[in-house]
Amino acid sequence: MKLELQRLACGYGRQPVLTDVDLTLVGGELVCLLGPNGSGKTALLKTLAGLLPPLGGQVRLDGRPWADWPARERARLLAYVPQAHAPVFSFKVRDVVVMGRTAQWPLWSGPTAADWRAAEAALALVQIEAFADRLYTEISGGERQMTMIARALAQQARFLALDEPASSLDFGNQVRVLQTLRRLVQSGIGVLMATHHPEHALRCATRVAIVRDGRLHRAGPPEEVITAASLEAVYRVPFVVSDISAGQLKPIRVCAPQLD
Amino acid sequence: MDTRIDTSSAASVPAAPSASAAWRRLWCATLRPRTIVLVVALLASALVSLRFGAHPLSWPDLLQLWFPSAAASATTDRATVIALLWEIRLPRILAALAVGAGLSVAGASYQGLFRNSLVSPDILGASSGAALGAALGLLLSLSIVGIQALAFVCGLGAVTLTYLLSRTVGGGHFTLRLVLTGMVVSSLFMAGISVVKTLADPYSKLPAITFWLMGSLSSVTRADVLLLAVPLVLGTAMLLALRWPLNAMALGDEEARALGVPTGLVRFLVLVSATLVTSATVAVGGVIGWVGLMVPHVVRFWVGPNHRELLPTSALLGAVFLLWADNLARWMFAVEFPLGVVTCACGVPVFLFMLRRSQRSWAA
Numbered sequence: 001m002k003l004e005l006q007r008l009a010c011g012y013g014r015q016p017v018l019t020d021v022d023l024t025l026v027g028g029e030l031v032c033l034l035g036p037n038g039s040g041k042t043a044l045l046k047t048l049a050g051l052l053p054p055l056g057g058q059v060r061l062d063g064r065p066w067a068d069w070p071a072r073e074r075a076r077l078l079a080y081v082p083q084a085h086a087p088v089f090s091f092k093v094r095d096v097v098v099m100g101r102t103a104q105w106p107l108w109s110g111p112t113a114a115d116w117r118a119a120e121a122a123l124a125l126v127q128i129e130a131f132a133d134r135l136y137t138e139i140s141g142g143e144r145q146m147t148m149i150a151r152a153l154a155q156q157a158r159f160l161a162l163d164e165p166a167s168s169l170d171f172g173n174q175v176r177v178l179q180t181l182r183r184l185v186q187s188g189i190g191v192l193m194a195t196h197h198p199e200h201a202l203r204c205a206t207r208v209a210i211v212r213d214g215r216l217h218r219a220g221p222p223e224e225v226i227t228a229a230s231l232e233a234v235y236r237v238p239f240v241v242s243d244i245s246a247g248q249l250k251p252i253r254v255c256a257p258q259l260d
Numbered sequence: 261m262d263t264r265i266d267t268s269s270a271a272s273v274p275a276a277p278s279a280s281a282a283w284r285r286l287w288c289a290t291l292r293p294r295t296i297v298l299v300v301a302l303l304a305s306a307l308v309s310l311r312f313g314a315h316p317l318s319w320p321d322l323l324q325l326w327f328p329s330a331a332a333s334a335t336t337d338r339a340t341v342i343a344l345l346w347e348i349r350l351p352r353i354l355a356a357l358a359v360g361a362g363l364s365v366a367g368a369s370y371q372g373l374f375r376n377s378l379v380s381p382d383i384l385g386a387s388s389g390a391a392l393g394a395a396l397g398l399l400l401s402l403s404i405v406g407i408q409a410l411a412f413v414c415g416l417g418a419v420t421l422t423y424l425l426s427r428t429v430g431g432g433h434f435t436l437r438l439v440l441t442g443m444v445v446s447s448l449f450m451a452g453i454s455v456v457k458t459l460a461d462p463y464s465k466l467p468a469i470t471f472w473l474m475g476s477l478s479s480v481t482r483a484d485v486l487l488l489a490v491p492l493v494l495g496t497a498m499l500l501a502l503r504w505p506l507n508a509m510a511l512g513d514e515e516a517r518a519l520g521v522p523t524g525l526v527r528f529l530v531l532v533s534a535t536l537v538t539s540a541t542v543a544v545g546g547v548i549g550w551v552g553l554m555v556p557h558v559v560r561f562w563v564g565p566n567h568r569e570l571l572p573t574s575a576l577l578g579a580v581f582l583l584w585a586d587n588l589a590r591w592m593f594a595v596e597f598p599l600g601v602v603t604c605a606c607g608v609p610v611f612l613f614m615l616r617r618s619q620r621s622w623a624a
Contacts, residue, residue, distance in 0.1 A: 049518045075520025082515060088375045089510050089565035099508050103520030108501035110568060135564075155519070 001062055001077070001158050002026050003048075003190065009056030010040060010047040016055040017043055021216045023209060025192055027158060030185045032201035032222070033194040035211035036234055041194035042083075044211070045161045048192065049080035075103035079152035081162040084145040090135040093147050097122055097132075100154035115154075122154035126180055141168040149177060153184070160184070162193040166200060178204045198226050198255050210234055223253060231255060294563070298576035302357070305583050309353050310345060313590055317341060347482070355480040355488060356586040357579040359541045360551060362492045364578025366534035367552025368559070368570050369499045372510045373530050374435055377560060378614075380553035381538045384442040384531065387549075388449035389418025390542035395456040395469045404479075408487060408543040414449075415539025419531065421445050435513075475548035475600030477586050488544045495537035496575065502526060502533075503567035510565060548600050550607030551582055557614055581606075 003025040011017035018040030025031055033041045046052045048059060050071060059066035061077065069077070079100065098111045098119040105111060111119075123129045128146050131139055136147065145168050152160055165181075166174040174197075182204045185191055195201060201208045202222050209219040212234050218225055231239040238258040243251040311317050321341050323330035331338060366381040374383070382388065393414025397407030419442075426434065426441040453473070460466045499506075505526045508516040516523050541548065555578040556570065563569040582599075585606065589597045 046514075051514050051517055071517070071522060072520040075518065080518040082518075085512075087511055088377075089372075089560075091507070091511070091565055095507070095566050096511070099504075099511065099519060102504065102508050102516075105504070107505055107522070107526070110504045 001190070003066075003078075003159055004060045005044075005048075005057070006060065007057035008044070008047065008054055008059060010043045010052060011055055012043060012052065014055070016040075016214070018211060018214055018216075019056065021057070021211075023216065023219065025159065025190045027188045027190045028185055029206045030181060030191040030193065030204055031207045031209055031219075032205040033192065033209050033211060034196075034198060034201060034226075034234060035194075036236075039211045040214070041211060042163055045080065045163050045192065045194060048161050049078060050074055051080070072103045075155065075157075077157055078159040078161060079155040079157035081148050081152045081160065081165055083163050084141050084148060084168050087136060090137040092132070093128070093134055093136055093139065093143075094119060094123070094132040096136050096147055097150045097154050100151035103155070118156065119150075119154045122150040125153055126150045127176065142170055142173050145169055146173065146177070149180070153180075157189075159190045159192070162191065164194055164196060167196065174200070198231055202226055202253050202255070226253070226255060228255075294573065295576070298573070298580065302576060302580050302583075305580055305587075306353055306357070309356075309583060309587050310349055312587070313349060315344060317344070351482045351485045352477050352480045352586070353583060354485050355477050355544060356583045358485070358488055358492050359477070359545050359548060360555075360578040360580070360582025360585075361575040362496055362537040362541050362578075363548065363552040363582075364555040364559075364574040365496050365499050365571055366537045368556035368567070368574045369502075369506060369530050369534050370552075371556055371560075372506045372565070372567055372570075373527060374439065375510055375512070377557050378553070379439075380549075381534055382446070382547075382549075382552070383439060384422045384535065385418035385445040385449060386415045386535045386538040387542055387547050388446045388453070390415030390539045391473055391547050392418075392449045392452045392456065394472050394543065394546065395453050395460075398465055398469050398472065399456050399460050401465075404481075405483070405487075408484070411543035412491075412539045415542055416535060418445055418449055419535040419539075423531065471598065472546040473600075474598035475546040475603070476589070476596065476598055477545045478589075478596045480544060484544045488540050491536045491540040495533040495535075495540075498529060498533040499537075500571050502530060503571055506530065506567045507565075510567075546600065548582070548603055550603045550611075551578060551585075554607045554610045555581055558610065 005021050005023040008021040009016040009019040010021070017038070021044065023031070033044065035041050043052060047054055050066070061069065066074070098115055100122070101111055101115040101118060104115060120129075123132050126146050126149055128143065128150060131143060136144065139147070145165060149162070149165055152162070160181075166177050169177060178200060181191055181193070185204075185206070205222050207219060208222045208225040210217045210225060210230060218230065226241065228239045228241045231241065235257075239255055240258055241253065241255040243253050245251050311319065311322060318335050320330045320333040321336045324334045324338055325341065363381055367379070370379045370381055370383060371377050390411040393411035394407055396414070397410040402410065422438065422442045422445045425445065426437040429437055429441060431437075457466060457469060460469055505516070505521050508519050508521045509523060509526060513523050538552070556574045559570055559574045559577055563573050582603070585602045586599055589599045589602050
């Protein structure tokens with residue numbers, strides 16, 4: 001399946017924050033969206049999730065306009081992972097994850113045994129079975145983020161749109177999330193992920209898209225796009241980008257900001 | 261490591277017919293210890309409520325209905341007992357159970373929908389609308405059925421007005437607008453009630469209106485129970501059916517939409533159902549406050565926020581609570597005491613306790 005963004009404009013209200021975005025996402029691909037704060041990354045993801053109307057251009061899935069797909073069908077095809085937040089009510093983690101299956105059952109019904117099994121599998125995949133029975137309000141921000149990702153996996157969508165999924169995670173959990181995403185991509189899922197870590201893009205992205213000044217500035221393979229010059233243009237601080245050798249493995253590219 | 265989540269194993273298990281699986285799930289849910297405890301408490305409360313009242317009956321009086329041998333030690337003859345139970349006590353007990361269950365389920369649904377556990381079922385003006393209708397009916401000396409019909413229609417009208425106004429007034433989040441316009445419409449109808457009270461004859465009509473506004477089940481008849489049953493069963497069944505979409509919406513509107521929930525439709529159905537239930541209860545029993553706010557809150561502490569458990573448990577606990585509140589109203593004094601005063605007297609300490617608890621959790 002192919003998700004195409006054609007001259008897409010998106011934003012909140014009537015004024016677009018991002019215009020003329022042309023981007024194609026297919027299964028088996030992980031596209032990282034890099035850009036400074038307020039550059040419209042979240043607006044783009046929300047537009048894809050159907051939470052914001054496109055302010056111009058369009059989104060197509062397999063040639064058919066995204067808006068023509070019924071909302072339930074869209075939820076089965078694309079899972080949206082928002083930034084972690086504190087909810088009002090103290091649901092169990094397991095209940096939050098099974099809600100990812102909502103589009104699978106009729107409005108007046110509830111989860112079946114198969115839905116609960118899918119939730120268990122998703123919990124196991126991100127390795128959070130240990131706190132499946134804890135309350136969502138009483139776990140840490142990082143654990144909530146893992147729960148959100150588990151819920152998206154339970155949704156079994158073909159595409160994932162993730163808004164900074166690793167932003168509130170410790171170092172180990174960041175790596176675990178990236179590994180999980182990479183495995184999902186290898187199994188044929190298409191992932192679009194906004195991130196503030198160029199490192200994450202270098203580790204797991206198949207393509208990187210840089211947005212700044214209201215436009216899609218550049219898109220391509222991470223090694224080509226992530227250079228000292230492009231990072232300096234995005235974040236307006238000096239960067240060092242270097243390839244370091246890692247034994248028999250192919251060299252790893254790293255980037256780090258320079259402090260004066 | 262295999263990363264695809266496999267649900268095909270569900271297909272390889274010899275699949276039970278889905279209808280029987282659904283019944284089995286329902287059965288398992290019914291057999292939870294707390295459900296059994298609540299059902300037993302409800303039946304026992306109903307039995308005790310049947311016996312005691314202005315005309316006290318003895319246990320043999322009740323037993324003779326089923327066992328003629330008990331008639332020997334009975335103090336009231338069988339025909340009188342049947343008339344007393346059938347015409348007065350049973351309708352009143354059923355009405356108390358139904359009103360308690362209905363207000364609690366409506367309150368729990370509203371709290372989930374608005375993501376605020378301090379919301380009550382009359383937040384959109386259903387109670388004040390229905391109360392104005394009832395007060396008008398009393399002022400115009402309508403029959404009891406006329407009064408109830410007017411209360412019901414005005415309750416629905418008030419919530420419709422709230423809904424339409426909140427759609428036309430721009431700006432802000434829709435839920436916030438809905439609650440604020442609900443307060444405005446509510447106070448408008450309250451002003452209307454004050455006008456009606458000013459116009460009412462202070463000797464014959466004003467006391468009746470005042471008593472209605474304080475809530476009471478003292479004049480409930482069998483016809484009232486039937487009148488109450490239809491909207492109550494319809495509304496409650498709809499709310500119970502929407503338990504999972506309500507769960508998703510309790511997480512947040514955007515998240516629910518991203519999960520494929522038609523949030524506009526669910527919000528509309530919940531508002532209509534809860535309004536139907538609330539208006540029906542006000543039409544039969546007057547304004548009975550605090551039940552729909554307090555019971556769901558207590559139940560959420562007990563069973564958690566999942567509406568799958570929250571709604572049925574609220575219904576059972578609300579029914580038992582209101583039956584005992586009504587019993588107190590019947591038994592405490594020689595004369596009938598307003599039911600709304602009893603529920604308020606129970607509600608205020610519980611509310612203060614809730615406030616203390618939430619302050620502690622804010623501080624943490």
